[in-house]
Amino acid sequence: xRVGVLTGGGDCPGLNAVIRAVVRKGIGEYGFDxxxxxxxxxxxxxxxxxxxGIDEVRGILPRGGTVLKSSRTNPFKIDGGVERxxxxxxxxxxxxxxxxGGEDTLGVATKLAALDVNVVGVPKTIDNxxxxxxxxxxxxxxxxxxxxxxxxxxxxxxxxxxxxxxxxMGRHAGWIALHAGIAGGANVxxxxxxxxxxxxxxxxxEKRFESHYSPIIVVSEGAVPVEGGDMTVASGELDAFGxxxxxxxxxxxxxxIEQRTGKEARAVVLGHVQxxxxxxxxxxxLATRFGLHAITAVAEKDYGKMxxxxxxxxxxxxxxxxxxxxxxxxxxxxxxxxxxxx
Ligand code: F6P
Numbered sequence: 001x002r003v004g005v006l007t008g009g010g011d012c013p014g015l016n017a018v019i020r021a022v023v024r025k026g027i028g029e030y031g032f033d034x035x036x037x038x039x040x041x042x043x044x045x046x047x048x049x050x051x052x053g054i055d056e057v058r059g060i061l062p063r064g065g066t067v068l069k070s071s072r073t074n075p076f077k078i079d080g081g082v083e084r085x086x087x088x089x090x091x092x093x094x095x096x097x098x099x100x101g102g103e104d105t106l107g108v109a110t111k112l113a114a115l116d117v118n119v120v121g122v123p124k125t126i127d128n129x130x131x132x133x134x135x136x137x138x139x140x141x142x143x144x145x146x147x148x149x150x151x152x153x154x155x156x157x158x159x160x161x162x163x164x165x166x167x168x169m170g171r172h173a174g175w176i177a178l179h180a181g182i183a184g185g186a187n188v189x190x191x192x193x194x195x196x197x198x199x200x201x202x203x204x205x206e207k208r209f210e211s212h213y214s215p216i217i218v219v220s221e222g223a224v225p226v227e228g229g230d231m232t233v234a235s236g237e238l239d240a241f242g243x244x245x246x247x248x249x250x251x252x253x254x255x256x257i258e259q260r261t262g263k264e265a266r267a268v269v270l271g272h273v274q275x276x277x278x279x280x281x282x283x284x285x286l287a288t289r290f291g292l293h294a295i296t297a298v299a300e301k302d303y304g305k306m307x308x309x310x311x312x313x314x315x316x317x318x319x320x321x322x323x324x325x326x327x328x329x330x331x332x333x334x335x336x337x338x339x340x341x342x
Contacts, residue, residue, distance in 0.1 A: 001030070001095045001096065001298070002092070002093050002095055003033075003035075003094065003095065004034070004036075004092065005019060005023070005036055005037065005097070006038075006044065006068060006100065006105075007068045007070050007100045007105075008040030008070055008072070008073070008099065008102075008105030009040065009072060009102045009105045010125070010275060011275055012124050012125060012138025012141070013279035013280070014124065014137035014283040014284060014286065015065065015138075015287070016057075016063050017060075017137070017284045017288045018288070019036075019067060020060055020291065021288045021290075021295070022098055022291040023052060023053065023056070026298070029299075033053070035050075035092050035094060036050040036051065036056070036068050037068065038068055039069045039073065040069075040070050040072065040101070040105060041071070041074065042073040044075075044097070045075050045078065045084055046084075047088040047092070049092060061284060061288075062279070063278065064276050064279065072241060074104065074108065082112065086117065096119065096298045096303065097109075097120070098120050098298065099122070100122040101122075101125075102127070103130060103326065104243075106123065106130070106323045107323045109121045109323075110304075110320050110323050113304035113319055114304075118298075119303060120302070120303060120305055121294075122290045122307055123306055123307070124136050124287075126139055126141070126176065126274055126275055127139070127169065127173055128327070129172055129173035129328065130326070130327060131321060131325055131326065132321040133309050134308075134311065137287040137290065139175065140282040140283045141278075141279045141280045142168075143176055144280055145270065145274050145277075146166070146180035146270055146274060147180045149166060149184075150180060150183075150184025150218065151184055154184075154216055157214035158214045160264070161214055162214055162263070163205055163215050163257050163261075163266070164216050164265075164268060165217045165219060165257070165266070166218045166219070166250070166270065167221055167247070167267060167269045167271075168270050169220070169271070169275070170191065170192065170222055171222045172222055172328070173192060173222075173326060174189070174190075174192055174220045174222075174223070176274070177191050181337055182337050184216070184218070185340070186216045187205075187208050187213075187215040187216055187217065187341060188205075188216075189217075189341075190218070190223040190253075192223050193329045193331075194334055195226040196224075196225055197225070201253070202256075202260045204341050204342040205217075205261050205265075219250055221246040221247055222246055222249075223249055250267035250268070251267045251269075290314065292314075293314040293316070297316055305318060306321070
C-alpha cells in the first residue's frame with residue numbers, strides 16, 4: 001500500500017514526531033511506502049510532493065515545525081479543487097492519506113472522506129480546541145512556554161510596580177490562557193469564551209496593587225470586551241478558512257488599564273514563540289502514539305476516522321466528531337481560575 005502524509009494549518013511542536021511514527025511503523029510493520037505532500041492541502045492540490053522514508057524521518061523527533069511544511073490552503077475554495085486532489089492522489093498511486101491538522105485541515109479531510117477519499121486524521125493544534133480528544137499535541141509545549149514567560153514577568157513587574165499583560169494564542173478557545181495562567185499564578189485570565197468587563201479588570205488591578213504585588217494579566221488573542229461596554233477592538237483580514245488575523249488585544253488592554261488606573265501597564269505578545277521549537281516530553285509521547293495508531297487505522301482500512309486521546313487510551317472517532325464543533329472552556333472550568341483574580 002502507498003500512503004500519502006500531509007500537515008496543514010498552523011504548525012505546532014510534535015508534527016515531526018507523528019510523521020516519524022507513521023513512517024517507522026508503516027514501513028517496519030506493514031511494508032507500506034510513503035509519499036510526502038508538501039504545504040498542507042496545497043501538496044495534493046498542486047501535486048507538490050517529496051520523498052518520505054526512513055532517511056527523511058531520522059532525527060526529527062525532537063524538532064519543532066514540520067518537515068512536510070504547512071499552509072492554510074482550502075481546496076473547497078478553489079474551482080475543481082476536489083477533482084484535482086483525487087487526480088493527483090491517483091497519479092501518485094496513493095491508496096490512503098494521513099492528514100495531520102486542526103479544525104480546518106481535518107474539516108477538509110471530513111468532507112473529502114464523504115467524497116470517498118481514503119483518509120485518516122490526526123488532531124493537532126496548540127489551541128487544544130478540537131472536540132473528540134482530551135488533548136491535542138502542541139498544547140502542552142505552548143502552555144509551558146507561556147508559563148515560563150509568566151514566571152519571568154512576575155519579577156520584573158514587581159520591580160517596577162507595573163501591570164504586565166501577556167497576550168497568548170487562542171483564537172476561539174482560552175485553553176492556553178487558562179492553563180498557563182493557573183500554572184503561572186496570573187492575577188486575571190481573559191478568554192474568548194467569557195467576554196470581559198474592562199471596569200472589573202481595572203478593579204482587580206487596583207486590588208492587586210493594594211496588597212503590594214504587581215498584577216499579571218493573561219489574555220487570549222481572541223478575548224473580547226462585553227458587548228455594549230465602553231471598550232472596542234479592531235478586526236483584521238480573513239484567511240482562506242474565513243478566520244480573522246488576530247493580535248493586538250494585549251496592547252489595547254494595557255492602554256485602557258493605564259488610562260483608567262494611572263498605573264503603568266505594558267503588553268507582551270508571545271505570538272509564534274508558542275508554536276516554535278522542541279516539543280515537551282508529553283507532546284512527543286502523544287504525537288508518537290497518535291502516529292502509531294493512525295497508520296494502524298490505515299492498515300485496517302478504517303477510513304474517515306481521527307485518532308483521539310481518551311484518558312490514557314488512544315481511540316478512533318469519526319472525523320466529523322473532531323471537527324463538528326470546537327471544544328471550548330466551560331464556565332465552571334473558568335470559575336476555578338477566578339478564585340485567584342485580583
Ligand atoms: O490555530 C493555531 C494558531 O496558533 C492560533 O492560536 C492563532 O490564532 C493562529 O494559529 C495564528 O495563525 P497564523 O500563524 O497563520 O497567523
